[in-house]
Amino acid sequence: MSVIVAAIMYLSIPALLVFLCQRFPLLDKIGVVVLSFGFGILLSASLDFSVWIDPQSLTNLQTNISEIAIALALPMLVFSIDVRHSLTMAGDTMKSMAVALISVMLISFIGAWLFHGQLNHIWQIAGMSVGAYTGGGPNMAAIKTAIKADQSVFITMTSYDILLSALYLIFVMTLAKPLFSLFLRSFQASETQQSSDKGQNHFSHLADETANSYKVLTQIKTLPQTLQVLLISAGCVGGAVGISALFPPSMSSAVTIIAITSLGLGTSFIPYIRQLANSFQLGMYLILVFCFTMGTMTDTSILTNLNLDLFAYIGFILLGSLVLQAMICKLMDIDTDTFLITSSAAIMSVPFIPVIAGALKNREIIIPGFAAAILGYVIGNYLGIAVAYATRSMLGG
Template sequence: MPIITATLAYLLIPALLIIVCQKFQLLDKIGVVVLSFGLGIALSASLDLPAFFAKDELLAMQINLTEIAIALALPLLVFSLDVKHSLSMAGDTMKSMVVALLTVMIISAAGALIFRDDLQNIWQIAGMSVGAYTGGGPNMAAIKTAIDADQDIFITMATYDILLSALYLMFVMTLAKPLFGLFLRPFKSTGIPLDSEHDKKFAHLADETANSYKVLVNFKTLPQTIQSLIFSGLVVGLAVTVSSLFPKSMSSAVTIISITSLGLAASFIPYIRQLATSFQLGMYLILVFCFTMGTMTDTSIVTNLNVDLFAYIGFILLGSLLVHALICKLMKIDTDTFLITSSAAIMSVPFIPVIAGALKNRELILPGFAAAIIGYVIGNYLGVVVAYSVRYLLGQ
């Protein structure tokens, strides 16, 4: 009974956070995702949770909840994406995004060779880093499951990622444009109307506030929410069935790749793509995932900094940014396009309007969304490829 109560608390506390953020704008600006993870860490630091519940039962519940939440969230986040439309928005934005993705892969692999004597299971770290910086946190979590990565490494990486990504965001919003503008050409408007029908394709991604979750408690959209969850469950069930046909050593990777591929395939079905609440439901499950992971965090990873891991993640962020900029110089890609695609890879979809606003260039919001979507869709594949490639190269 106590473990059931704990499970319900883990499922509902993110909802309370959403309500609080809807009432306090300052907290909403911080972001529900960051607050969910932060609250989990705070509870882990201030309360001895195993003292309230059987330690083994609590840990089993936490692991099961995180795995189920991320598995169901992946297809839900993909269902509403119009991938075909995103691919049609080509030009310099997509060229720059391809460079950004390749750069993250190359720098992550190069970093693994540099840090191989300093970090255990560096191949796992490299794979999860590629997921984080080509698609976002959900991709990193998915790759963690796919390659059976060490739980402690993942939690530490997630914590350091929040800290370093915040520094990256501040840099991009302040100093980056004048700095990179010294050697990259300025942006030239394409003259495409800002109020075009393209806006509708990305409207559900543009609202990163707590108010976006109100649709989940709207009685009119409740049937669509239920249907979204059912379709997601079917995707996960089918993926697990497919993975059972492979050797056990490959089952986790096959499951995640299958979930991603089947969810992507389902997004091409108009009825599923037009379900109004699938993206927000997926994001809510990400909140549950973040809060649960936070409560599993050993707070000593912040006070006793793992310098090598922190340096490796910093190496990827700084290295990929600089190499990406150099290649953009060679390809004659402008400053704003470079920064929006770098942010699309490293910070993911919800931050595109924020970055575009800081650049004072609303014209790049839609291409930025399109680029971020492509990164999110293929991030799982790229992360798994890099993880096993590095493992092979290092003979681990």
């Protein structure tokens, strides 16, 4: 197998998984993101790629594809977001989201202090955790690149994150509302249905978490716009690389990721670019490529030989931030539904907002939930990198 053939495989297999999810609803319920990562792990466990390709060449290819995919995806995911509109979603939702972000950062740092003697690279783990649980998986991947985190630590964290986030989601959708309603007040409608429907237009492209959302990438009529999205994103990455060259080499990775995020965010204020078709979907497809590639790099022994300390640390962040946010929301008189949707906006990702709002039987919180999740995604890289270096400064490497 040549490097070119292997590269085509990494770029095309996620498309095959998307197609299968479109054909089989059961697979779609699992989610194409989880399937991409899981299928990559399956291939890693069942096939020895070194038979067909030089191991070092394969490692270099996997690293390059994963880093390029995440770098290009970051701007695409924010191009179509109306940030100005998102910031107008004020009130209790943004207060609660601010509490959620602070809770994750504080609990991550406390956890780093508690687990300092048990976990190597604890500052990297703390930073990536903040990225994952204030924004999402793309943030964790971006921070991993920014702080040059250990590859095996990142892959292990990704595996544990999938499992623990699934447990968190089940809890929020079932037991959380009855439990937290014991001491948080009930939700009171404050917005009209008309404003909710108007807001839906700003976020409708983010709401579809099914594989059908990728069908737009195959439409010939929007192909020129899709290519423009790719070129503009590449321009953001190139500009970020140029900016990073102005800084010392030790800071280049962090500066590059921050610059990519900032350039993508700034570009989203240009109406023409914000209205280009398929930017979010193309970015999500690159996330699938990233997940599949990282899955093929997984040492499956991390699943059979559980790292209890790392597993416990991630679990501590999820549970600890949830409890701390609930306590502060009680002091601030924030209602149960707003607390849960903002906690989910931080811990999970944008497409899960309608799912969680449906489980809470409250459609009115969908739009504020979108705004909160977008805020977390936009600033997640900044928060994660800041926590990583603050933890390293205080606790050492």
